[in-house]
Amino acid sequence: MIGLVVAMLAAAIGIVGLGITASRDSVDDALVTEKVDELLAAAPAAVEAPAGESVLPVFVPKAELLPVPATEINVSYAPAVPPASGRTTPAIVEVHFEVVENVVAIDPATGVEYETWGFRLNGDSQVNMGTPGPMIRARVGDVLRFTLTNPATSTHPHNIDLHAVTGQGGGAADTTVAPGETKTIEARMLYPGMFMYHCAYGDVPLHIAHGMYGGILVDPAEPLPTVEQEVYMVQSEYYTNSTEPGLVETDRQSLTDENPSMVVFNGAKGALSGDNTLTMAVGDTMRIYFVNAGLNLDSNFHPIGSHWDAVYPEAALLNPPIRGSQTTLVAAGGGTVVELIGQVPSTIVLVDHALTRTFDKGALGTIVVTGEANPEIFEALGDGVPATDDSPAAVAGETVEIVAGSWNVQDMDAPDEFAADESPADYSINELRIAVGTTVTWINNDEQIHTVTDVDGAFDSGFFATGESWSYTFDTVGEFEYFCIPHPWMRAKVIVEG
The missing domain is CATH 2.60.40.420 (Cupredoxins -  blue copper proteins)
Known part of the structure; x- marks a missing residue:
C-alpha cells in the first residue's frame, strides 16, 4: 500500500510539473499531453491496486x-x-x-x-x-x-x-x-x-x-x-x-x-x-x-x-x-x-x-x-410463575441440588440419564414426582454457572451462580424435561401429578 501511495504521488507531481511547463510558449502542447498520458498509464489505479498489488514483504x-x-x-x-x-x-x-x-x-x-x-x-x-x-x-x-x-x-x-x-x-x-x-x-x-x-x-x-x-x-x-x-x-x-x-x-x-x-x-x-x-x-x-x-x-x-x-x-x-x-x-x-x-x-x-x-x-x-x-x-426476569387467585393450593416444597462436578463433560443420551443412580450424577434427584401446586427450588452447589431450562420452553431460570437458587411453582399436570443451557448433558425430569 505504501508503494501505491508513493507511485501515485510521484505521478501527480510529474503531471503538475508538466502542466507548468506546458504554459510556456516554447513547449509543444501535444508533447506535454503525451507525457501526461504516459504517467497516468504507469500509475497504479487506486481502486484496482489492492487486488493486483503484491503483498509480499521486501526481503x-x-x-x-x-x-x-x-x-x-x-x-x-x-x-x-x-x-x-x-x-x-x-x-x-x-x-x-x-x-x-x-x-x-x-x-x-x-x-x-x-x-x-x-x-x-x-x-x-x-x-x-x-x-x-x-x-x-x-x-x-x-x-x-x-x-x-x-x-x-x-x-x-x-x-x-x-x-x-x-x-x-x-x-x-x-x-x-x-x-x-x-x-x-x-x-x-x-x-x-x-x-x-x-x-x-x-x-x-x-x-x-x-x-x-x-x-x-x-x-x-x-x-x-x-x-x-x-x-x-x-x-x-x-x-x-x-x-x-x-x-x-x-x-x-x-x-x-x-x-x-x-x-x-x-x-x-x-x-x-x-x-x-x-x-x-x-x-x-x-x-x-x-x-x-x-x-x-x-x-x-x-x-x-x-x-x-x-x-x-x-x-x-x-x-x-x-x-x-x-x-x-x-x-x-x-x-x-x-x-x-x-x-x-x-x-x-x-x-x-x-x-x-x-x-x-x-x-x-x-x-x-x-x-x-x-x-x-442480560437479565433473568422473575423467579418463576407468580401466584394468582386461580393457582392450586400451595403444597410443601421440594429441593433439587445441582451437584458439584456436574459441569464436567459427559456423553449425551447416556442410558442412565434419568436413573436414580446415574453416574456421574448431575442432580440430587433425576426424576422428581410432585403434586400440582408444588414449588421446586434448585440450589447450585457446583462451581459453575447453570440454568434450569425446560426443553419445551415452559420455564427458564436464566443463569444462576454457585450458592444461588431458583424456584418454580408447577401449576400444570404433565412431564417436564429440563436441561442446563451451557452444559446440555445435564438433564432431568419433573413429573407433576394431579
Missing part, C-alpha cells in the same frame, strides 16, 4: 538476518500462545520438533486410549502426547529454520508440511525422516496468517488421523491490536473401531467414508472443559487462533451464549475482519482468527454447530466468564 537477505533475541519465545503447547515478538524487523526463527508416538487417553473420562503420533519440542520427554503439536509464532519476512527429528524408538517415518511454507510439499519432501534421522529446512514467511501444519508421509490421511498436526502463526508487519488473552485451538477427528473404554484401533474404512467416531478440540475430549476450561473476566477480549486439522470435515465454529466480535476469515490477517458474526466456517486444512468479548458472567460453550459432532462426538470447549452482571445486556 532482507538471509545472510544479513540475526537470530531472534534470546528472550523471544516462538513456541508453546496448546492452548497457550507464544507472546508477540514486538520486533519491527525480520529475523531467523529456529524451531526444533521431534516426533512422539505413544498410547494416550483421547477420552479421559471414559478411558478410551489410542496410539497417537504427533510433535513435541525436541528433547521434551515430559510430553507424552504431541496432539496437537506446539504452536509456532513468527513474523512476516522472517526465515524459519525448522528441524525435525524422528527418534530411533519410533516405528514409522514422518515429515512435516507447513502451510506457511512456500517450497516442495510445504517442506515435506525435505523433512522426511526415518527413525533415527534429523533434517532441517529454511523457509521465508511470505504471508501473515494462522496456518496448519501436518505430516504428509505415506498414507497421509492415516498420519493426520493419528494426530500429526498443529498450527503456525505468522504475524503481519503491523500486528493485530493487543488483547487480554490469546488461545490456540485445533479441531480434529478420530476414526476408531470403538468408543468403549480401553485401547482402540483405527478404522481405515470409516476414515475413507468420512465418518469419525470422535470430533475433538485440542486432541482429546475434555481438553478445553472441566478442569481444562478457559477463563476470562467481564470486559476482557479473547482472541482464538483456530486451525481445523480435519482431516475430512469443515468446522462450523460457534460460541453458544456469545458472538464473534471479530472474525478474520481463513485467518488471512492482511484483510479487515468481519464484525459481529455468529458462526464462522473453517475449511478442513484451514484456519480462522476470532475474537469475543466477555460481556456478562456466564459459561460460553465453544462448539462445532453441526451439533452431533459436539454432543455425540466431543467437539466442545467452555469459557467461564466471571465478573459483575450487566442487566443492560
Whole structure:
C-alpha cells in the first residue's frame, strides 16, 4: 500500500510539473499531453491496486538476518500462545520438533486410549502426547529454520508440511525422516496468517488421523491490536473401531467414508472443559487462533451464549475482519482468527454447530466468564410463575441440588440419564414426582454457572451462580424435561401429578 501511495504521488507531481511547463510558449502542447498520458498509464489505479498489488514483504537477505533475541519465545503447547515478538524487523526463527508416538487417553473420562503420533519440542520427554503439536509464532519476512527429528524408538517415518511454507510439499519432501534421522529446512514467511501444519508421509490421511498436526502463526508487519488473552485451538477427528473404554484401533474404512467416531478440540475430549476450561473476566477480549486439522470435515465454529466480535476469515490477517458474526466456517486444512468479548458472567460453550459432532462426538470447549452482571445486556426476569387467585393450593416444597462436578463433560443420551443412580450424577434427584401446586427450588452447589431450562420452553431460570437458587411453582399436570443451557448433558425430569 505504501508503494501505491508513493507511485501515485510521484505521478501527480510529474503531471503538475508538466502542466507548468506546458504554459510556456516554447513547449509543444501535444508533447506535454503525451507525457501526461504516459504517467497516468504507469500509475497504479487506486481502486484496482489492492487486488493486483503484491503483498509480499521486501526481503532482507538471509545472510544479513540475526537470530531472534534470546528472550523471544516462538513456541508453546496448546492452548497457550507464544507472546508477540514486538520486533519491527525480520529475523531467523529456529524451531526444533521431534516426533512422539505413544498410547494416550483421547477420552479421559471414559478411558478410551489410542496410539497417537504427533510433535513435541525436541528433547521434551515430559510430553507424552504431541496432539496437537506446539504452536509456532513468527513474523512476516522472517526465515524459519525448522528441524525435525524422528527418534530411533519410533516405528514409522514422518515429515512435516507447513502451510506457511512456500517450497516442495510445504517442506515435506525435505523433512522426511526415518527413525533415527534429523533434517532441517529454511523457509521465508511470505504471508501473515494462522496456518496448519501436518505430516504428509505415506498414507497421509492415516498420519493426520493419528494426530500429526498443529498450527503456525505468522504475524503481519503491523500486528493485530493487543488483547487480554490469546488461545490456540485445533479441531480434529478420530476414526476408531470403538468408543468403549480401553485401547482402540483405527478404522481405515470409516476414515475413507468420512465418518469419525470422535470430533475433538485440542486432541482429546475434555481438553478445553472441566478442569481444562478457559477463563476470562467481564470486559476482557479473547482472541482464538483456530486451525481445523480435519482431516475430512469443515468446522462450523460457534460460541453458544456469545458472538464473534471479530472474525478474520481463513485467518488471512492482511484483510479487515468481519464484525459481529455468529458462526464462522473453517475449511478442513484451514484456519480462522476470532475474537469475543466477555460481556456478562456466564459459561460460553465453544462448539462445532453441526451439533452431533459436539454432543455425540466431543467437539466442545467452555469459557467461564466471571465478573459483575450487566442487566443492560442480560437479565433473568422473575423467579418463576407468580401466584394468582386461580393457582392450586400451595403444597410443601421440594429441593433439587445441582451437584458439584456436574459441569464436567459427559456423553449425551447416556442410558442412565434419568436413573436414580446415574453416574456421574448431575442432580440430587433425576426424576422428581410432585403434586400440582408444588414449588421446586434448585440450589447450585457446583462451581459453575447453570440454568434450569425446560426443553419445551415452559420455564427458564436464566443463569444462576454457585450458592444461588431458583424456584418454580408447577401449576400444570404433565412431564417436564429440563436441561442446563451451557452444559446440555445435564438433564432431568419433573413429573407433576394431579
